Amino acid sequence: MKRDSGKKDNRSTAGEPDAAQASPAPSAQAAFASYAAPLVADAIEFAEAVREDTSPEALHKLRVSLRRLRSLWWAFEPLLKKEENTRQRALFKFLATAAGKTRDWDILIELLAHEDSGAHEIAPTFQEARGDALAVSRETLANADVKHLLREALSGASKELNTAHERVALRKFATRRVDSAKRSLKKRTKRASRAKRSDYTAFHDVRKAGKKLRYLLDFFAPVLKGNCKRTVKRLKQIQKRFGALNDVVASEGLLREHAASLAGSGDTGAVLAWFRQERKRRLRTAAQLLRKR
Template sequence: MKRDSGKMDKRSATGDPPGNPASTAPSAQAAFASYAAPLVADALEFASAVREDASPEALHKLRVSLRRLRSLWWAFAPLLGKDENIHQRALFKYLATAAGKTRDWDILIELLAQEDSGAHGLMPSLQEARGSALAVSRETLSNADVKHLLREALAGASRELNTAHERMPLRKFVTRRVDAAKRSLKKRMKRANRARRSDYTAYHDVRKAGKKLRYLLDFFEPVLKGSCKSTARRVKRIQKRFGALNDVVASEGLLREYAASLGGSGDTEAVLNWLGQERKRRMRAAAALLRKR
């Protein structure tokens, strides 16, 4: 089931029906639930699906939905209690990591499915490791009582915002938060452009900042003045290029971590060499994009 997670019709989002002044627009506090509730519903739907569906797509959708929630809570952080906001964002990250452990194996398997990777002999062991990770992911998510945690997070944040004495116009608020995300991305791109090619952390920070901005544009584009299409296209390019780099870096780390248990099931060292060469190629591609900023 595909939802329009976080996006709102421009008229309803701004609260500016024909003939009415912009002053009728809702406050950011009042609008929060209209963004958060569909995201929580998506996350609950995907968490339920993972119990029955072991496919890479189900886990990917769950992890993305939790990341989107984390970004939304970051967006509303100035209006929420600091400690509680940090706690909720940490919760979303924990749940996303639980789903991500299996997803990381899926990405590695997809990468090594390429003919020239030389990983044919490793595949049975990788699939077995993936199955074990899936069992742990399902158990962790089940024990966490995702439904209760997410509904409590939504209820708590909504209650805090609805009882706040001050109100900020939605458009003014989201413009500030999107601008903050843009500045963060620009800063990290400059830092990565100056960093050594071996400094993957700087590149990883670009990816995270780009992802956050992309989610905020998805949420708030109908409310913002002017078109965000050029910014959205640029962020999508960053996500694609830096996401491809992250896939191979994470896969290389995962394979090294489990190399001992995979020993004898194939030429692990040769596959690691292939991943190393692929990492360098993708690092060059990411660096080239930084130079074009």
């Protein structure tokens, strides 16, 4: 490469690309692995930790990492084969559900431990049920061979994207996918704001759409134009309030599902009554947040 002669010349050196050409904007296809590989590594680490660590935190981290993977595969859906993408996302959901079965008991136990719910007599039975669920979660995750499945998913998607003939700029692609997630959240928020309080599904859809958008912003915020802080703040509010509602609804459902096995352990009727009241209260606070949008 020729040294600078000292003369100012705005033209590129003959035969050499200028700075913009030398550092082309990254493509979405090339960037995929940089997003996916760390998530896969985390999920594998957390899955292995669950074999030894029985704490609620270990299961929570595993479930979150799998949800983030599912959102990433959704983000890259337009660039991947539809059937394979759908299969992989279903796989991530299956593994997250396996971890979630134990996590659901953790949430129920935590909810009732700090409230005047009348659950003190049943608490030992809850812990026993949680232990049984953990055994099932561990067996399911071990039989699934999480490490192999996730590495295979990463390898397959990366190969498909790296061998694609077309390329799309990462910023352009990220903007489109974030905009799509925003439209989905707006649509579901509008539907929930008009829904009856008994229509929990409408509120749950807002939570899922908000969580997906939050994950996408976590991935793509550095390459997007503008500042996402205000949107992220709003999404955190949604996740906190709607997550609290979901915890109660899911725990109530879990208790009803196992009501027969809990019979004789304590006053399950009083606990269910507490859940009904708490669900109504949290539905009101969730609805209030929608009105502030």
